Amino acid sequence: METSLILQSISKYIHLTPEEGAYFITLLQTKQLKRKEFLLEDGEICKYSAFITSGCMKGFTVDHNGFEHVMNFAPPGWWIADMYSLISQKPGNLNIEANEPTDILLLSKANQEKLYIQVPKFERFFRIITENSLVAYQQRLMDNLSLAAEERYNNFCKRYPSLINALPKKDIASYIGVTPEFFSRMQAKILRSPAK
Amino acid sequence: METSLILQSISKYIHLTPEEGAYFITLLQTKQLKRKEFLLEDGEICKYSAFITSGCMKGFTVDHNGFEHVMNFAPPGWWIADMYSLISQKPGNLNIEANEPTDILLLSKANQEKLYIQVPKFERFFRIITENSLVAYQQRLMDNLSLAAEERYNNFCKRYPSLINALPKKDIASYIGVTPEFFSRMQAKILRSPAK
DNA sequence: TTCATTTCTTAATCTACATCAAGTGCCTGC
DNA sequence: GCAGGCACTTGATGTAGATTAAGAAATGAA
Numbered sequence: 439m440e441t442s443l444i445l446q447s448i449s450k451y452i453h454l455t456p457e458e459g460a461y462f463i464t465l466l467q468t469k470q471l472k473r474k475e476f477l478l479e480d481g482e483i484c485k486y487s488a489f490i491t492s493g494c495m496k497g498f499t500v501d502h503n504g505f506e507h508v509m510n511f512a513p514p515g516w517w518i519a520d521m522y523s524l525i526s527q528k529p530g531n532l533n534i535e536a537n538e539p540t541d542i543l544l545l546s547k548a549n550q551e552k553l554y555i556q557v558p559k560f561e562r563f564f565r566i567i568t569e570n571s572l573v574a575y576q577q578r579l580m581d582n583l584s585l586a587a588e589e590r591y592n593n594f595c596k597r598y599p600s601l602i603n604a605l606p607k608k609d610i611a612s613y614i615g616v617t618p619e620f621f622s623r624m625q626a627k628i629l630r631s632p633a634k
Numbered sequence: 635m636e637t638s639l640i641l642q643s644i645s646k647y648i649h650l651t652p653e654e655g656a657y658f659i660t661l662l663q664t665k666q667l668k669r670k671e672f673l674l675e676d677g678e679i680c681k682y683s684a685f686i687t688s689g690c691m692k693g694f695t696v697d698h699n700g701f702e703h704v705m706n707f708a709p710p711g712w713w714i715a716d717m718y719s720l721i722s723q724k725p726g727n728l729n730i731e732a733n734e735p736t737d738i739l740l741l742s743k744a745n746q747e748k749l750y751i752q753v754p755k756f757e758r759f760f761r762i763i764t765e766n767s768l769v770a771y772q773q774r775l776m777d778n779l780s781l782a783a784e785e786r787y788n789n790f791c792k793r794y795p796s797l798i799n800a801l802p803k804k805d806i807a808s809y810i811g812v813t814p815e816f817f818s819r820m821q822a823k824i825l826r827s828p829a830k
Numbered sequence: 831t832t833c834a835t836t837t838c839t840t841a842a843t844c845t846a847c848a849t850c851a852a853g854t855g856c857c858t859g860c
Numbered sequence: 861g862c863a864g865g866c867a868c869t870t871g872a873t874g875t876a877g878a879t880t881a882a883g884a885a886a887t888g889a890a
Contacts, residue, residue: 501780509772522769558754565761568768573718575771576705582778583811584697587847608867615779620847622869669888783877804837816877818839 439468440491444543447489447515451566452559461556465549471495471536477518478534484523486544490514493540494601496609497532508612511537511601517567537605582615588624590614635664636687640739643685643711647762648755657752661745667691667732673714674730680719682740686710689736690797692805693728704808707733707797713763733801778811784820786810 441463448454454462471477471493478484480500488495495512497520509532512518523530524547545553553560581590591614595602602610611621637659644650650658667673667689674680676696684691691708693716705728708714719726720743741749749756777786787810791798798806807817 499776499780505780507776507779509776521765521772525765525769554758558757561754561757561761562750565757565764568761568764569717569721572764572768572771573721575768575775576717579771579775579778580695580703580705582775583703584695584701606867617848618868619849619870623847626869802837812876813878814838815840815879819841819877822839 439463439466439543440541441466441543443491443515444489448563452563454557454559458557458559462553462560465553466543466545469542469544471540471542473536473538476533476535477542478520478523478530478532480531480533481529482523483527483529484520484532484547486546487517487519487524487550488512488534489517489543489545491541491543493542494537494604495534495540495542496537496605497534498612499531500533506612507615508609511598511605511609511613513601513604537609587614587616587620588628591621591624591628635659635662635739636737637662637739639687639711640685644759648759650753650755654753654755658749658756661749662739662741665738665740667736667738669732669734672729672731673738674716674719674726674728676727676729677725678719679723679725680716680728680743682742683713683715683720683746684708684730684738684740685713687737687739689738690733690800691730691736691738692733692801693730694808695727696729702808703811704805707794707801707805707809709797709800733805783810783812783816784824787817787820787824 444466445454445459445463448462466489469477469488477486477488477495490512492514494514495518497509497512497518498506499509500506510518518534520530520532520534522528523532527547550564581593585593591610594610594614607621607625608618611618614621616624640662641650641655641659644658662685665673665684673682673684673691686708688710690710691714693705693708693714694702695705696702706714714730716726716728716730718724719728723743746760777789781789787806790806790810803817803821804814807814810817812820
């Protein structure tokens with residue numbers, strides 16, 4: 439099991455003794471996903487938080503016209519789950535899919551609760567990463583309420599430079615909230631005008 | 635100090651001994667705000683989380699055209715802060731203003747850190763309410779990406795029925811992401827068509 | 831009570847972005 | 861290695877919601 443990335447990412451926020459680290463690892467299971475393979479589908483109950491060790495995943499919903507809306511991307515070092523469904527244990531409407539061959543570590547809801555009891559420090563860890571995630575969603579919502587598509591695209595480029603060339607353009611279009619057609623036109627326009 | 639609401643709201647997620655509760659209360663300070671008074675302004679560093687005991691507050695940003703965008707409302711029993719600024723201790727761009735005469739309890743960042751050390755259970759409490767807040771923002775972002783204004787308004791009505799008549803319409807318009815003019819027309823249209 | 835300010839409404843016009851349609855290139859699964 | 865689908869582009873047209881303007885109604889301060 440490839441655990442160095444996850445332990446390193448935890449150590450940014452809390453200090454674990456070797457025993458605590460070892461115990462944490464026993465609560466995880468590995469999984470490999472093929473390109474286009476789903477970890478979770480609309481209507482299912484989310485039972486795991488997933489930590490990406492390699493590859494990339496995306497979370498998206500499908501609206502009543504059949505259009506996808508990308509909620510988030512998860513490159514290596516990030517967590518992904520349907521938080522609504524994970525917390526409530528009710529069916530959610532998120533799909534989680536591998537964009538390419540991807541290795542993940544799974545922490546089940548039951549094991550997460552166990553972890554909180556055995557090593558309460560993890561409350562702190564998950565509090566902090568949840569806070570960071572909350573701030574990112576607030577920022578993105580603000581962008582959607584107050585900026586034009588082109589500015590949202592600029593922000594995306596600034597915030598996630600490594601993802602721009604790694605993802606299909608249609609997914610980036612969906613993430614920033616425009617159609618692939620409009621996104622294509624926007625890029626052409628940006629290229630045409632002198633780089634700013 | 636009016637502390638029954640805050641203690642009751644905490645007891646939904648963690649159990650406190652009388653001593654722990656009493657200690658927590660010593661970390662708070664009260665504040666009264668007049669209608670239109672600001673708790674935090676764009677460019678300031680956020681030093682407090684505020685819990686509303688009575689009245690109502692709103693958090694909003696101002697875009698480069700001078701338009702307000704309401705990020706959230708905080709009726710009694712809710713917390714409000716500029717999470718980005720509170721976490722990073724850098725200047726934020728949120729304004730927090732009282733919509734009407736409002737009583738709040740303030741927990742300073744320093745006292746919050748103290749609290750985590752003295753009563754680690756509070757890590758759990760704030761983890762849980764942060765998770766809930768995260769889910770709400772995800773849901774709202776999804777609505778903004780996939781629904782028409784009218785559907786977003788319907789969802790708002792369903793989720794926050796008590797706020798509809800308590801808030802100025804222009805603030806609700808801003809929250810769901812339309813202009814007051816369009817909001818007004820939308821409502822007229824809904825009234826005209828047979829209630830669905 | 832009265833005035834001034836803010837909020838709300840209605841109407842005419844405008845625009846950012848969507849939709850529909852069609853063609854090109856490139857993966858990728860067989 | 862080939863075929864068939866998927867991603868991407870470009871053009872023509874459509875529309876949800878913005879903008880501008882102006883009057884009416886509500887609200888709060890004095």
